[in-house]
Amino acid sequence: MGKLINRPKVEVLKRIIQQEEQGQYLEVIFHVPDNTEQINVKMEVNSEGNAANIIDLGVKDPFRIRGWSGGARTEFFISKSKATPGYLQGEMPVGEWAVLLGSYRVAPVGCEVTVTVEYTPLTSRWLKGDLHVHSVHSDGTYTLRENAAIAEATGLDFLGLTDHNASSQNYAYPRDTAIHFIPGMELTTNKGHLNLFGVDDPVKDFRITNMEELHSCLRETREKGAYISLNHPHCRNTGWEWEWEFDYDWVEVWNGPWRADNQDAVDWWQEQLVKGRRLVAVGGSDTHRPNPHVKHGMPTTWVYGNECTTPGILEAIHKGHVVLSYAPNGPFIELNCGTSMVGDVCSEREQEEVTMKVSHTQYGDVVKIYSNKGIEQELLIEEGQDMLEASWDIASRSFYRVEVWRYFHEAKSRLMAALSNPIYFR
Numbered sequence: 001m002g003k004l005i006n007r008p009k010v011e012v013l014k015r016i017i018q019q020e021e022q023g024q025y026l027e028v029i030f031h032v033p034d035n036t037e038q039i040n041v042k043m044e045v046n047s048e049g050n051a052a053n054i055i056d057l058g059v060k061d062p063f064r065i066r067g068w069s070g071g072a073r074t075e076f077f078i079s080k081s082k083a084t085p086g087y088l089q090g091e092m093p094v095g096e097w098a099v100l101l102g103s104y105r106v107a108p109v110g111c112e113v114t115v116t117v118e119y120t121p122l123t124s125r126w127l128k129g130d131l132h133v134h135s136v137h138s139d140g141t142y143t144l145r146e147n148a149a150i151a152e153a154t155g156l157d158f159l160g161l162t163d164h165n166a167s168s169q170n171y172a173y174p175r176d177t178a179i180h181f182i183p184g185m186e187l188t189t190n191k192g193h194l195n196l197f198g199v200d201d202p203v204k205d206f207r208i209t210n211m212e213e214l215h216s217c218l219r220e221t222r223e224k225g226a227y228i229s230l231n232h233p234h235c236r237n238t239g240w241e242w243e244w245e246f247d248y249d250w251v252e253v254w255n256g257p258w259r260a261d262n263q264d265a266v267d268w269w270q271e272q273l274v275k276g277r278r279l280v281a282v283g284g285s286d287t288h289r290p291n292p293h294v295k296h297g298m299p300t301t302w303v304y305g306n307e308c309t310t311p312g313i314l315e316a317i318h319k320g321h322v323v324l325s326y327a328p329n330g331p332f333i334e335l336n337c338g339t340s341m342v343g344d345v346c347s348e349r350e351q352e353e354v355t356m357k358v359s360h361t362q363y364g365d366v367v368k369i370y371s372n373k374g375i376e377q378e379l380l381i382e383e384g385q386d387m388l389e390a391s392w393d394i395a396s397r398s399f400y401r402v403e404v405w406r407y408f409h410e411a412k413s414r415l416m417a418a419l420s421n422p423i424y425f426r
């Protein structure tokens with residue numbers, strides 16, 4: 001799946017502590033290189049059978065103390081988006097850091113401390129998440145911690161917080177889970193819904209009763225740095241009924257279980273692409289409460305980024321580096337042309353072919369290839385075929401995009417199982 005392995009670099013440092021140093025805070029210097037995603041630090045005290053040594057542990061970066069665990073831990077990690085309790089996540093500045101050893105008790109013979117530092121470089125990979133989830137902060141029944149636990153069990157990396165016209169969720173979500181929460185709000189009007197992503201307090205006043213108020217609300221959220229997604233535009237109950245000329249970034253073409261209003265959204269999106277518009281398609285489950293059909297990660301939005309942080313994820317989505325699949329283990333689509341991928345604009349002069357790889361397929365799946373000329377090809381997955389590779393000429397095409405359709409016995413019909421964003425050509 002194009003997933004690159006993060007291969008950490010390991011450094012082992014030793015420090016002998018004499019009894020005279022008891023009561024001091026000693027520093028073991030290490031250097032964090034450029035483009036580091038995470039450091040893992042481990043301390044071992046060789047007391048040679050002498051239990052009298054008590055060495056506390058902490059760390060400082062070039063500017064400040066980044067964490068302290070006293071005698072409670074012998075290891076910790078810090079990354080941009082997460083850290084061991086007691087340690088601060090955040091920027092990973094390049095330069096001189098130090099492991100802090102608090103020599104609380106040192107035996108007369110002293111002791112040797114071995115510090116192991118592991119550096120994991122930033123590496124682009126496919127992150128998976130659900131951009132549209134509700135909670136008790138609006139009309140959902142899940143707490144934020146319950147949402148995190150379910151998403152984690154589902155194998156997701158991130159969740160978008162999109163409670164209706166509320167922002168309290170953005171101040172209340174747990175930081176100590178494996179799930180990265182993207183702050184947001186579903187701006188909910190009587191004539192359509194928009195997800196606002198990336199800021200804690202997207203709008204001061206959600207009440208929109210005319211286009212002028214809509215424009216002014218979106219201006220406010222833009223100034224704060226939010227990305228705007230047009231949600232379920234063709235939903236039969238809560239579709240878009242305002243004018244279509246307004247400021248937004250992405251369109252949610254896949255909301256919850258596959259159904260006719262999602263197909264209408266994809267058809268509309270295809271028309272926009274044919275007109276030459278480069279509009280990013282996203283998905284979201286719109287989960288509110290336990291439901292056999294509406295579940296976290298159904299669909300899953302896959303995002304190719306190098307860090308699981310709010311700006312990292314949102315900037316990657318904005319580049320169109322996005323693929324949707326019906327579930328985290330659903331089929332997966334890759335499209336490449338030279339060094340370009342989905343969302344990119346590839347210069348026709350450099351490359352003549354686009355290559356496709358569809359993985360996690362199963363017998364009976366149908367792979368549909370679309371371009372600005374409409375549907376170009378339909379390929380059937382044969383028995384025992386869990387992968388499909390193909391390539392086509394890009395002459396006179398402005399984009400290619402791919403869909404995978406699968407027969408679902410539960411639904412007794414063939415439904416969308418994966419959908420890629422387009423790869424574009426000049």
Ligand SMILES: [Zn+2]
Pocket residue numbers: 186193231232238
């Ligand atoms: Zn909605």
Ligand SMILES: [Zn+2]
Pocket residue numbers: 132134162186286
């Ligand atoms: Zn919603």
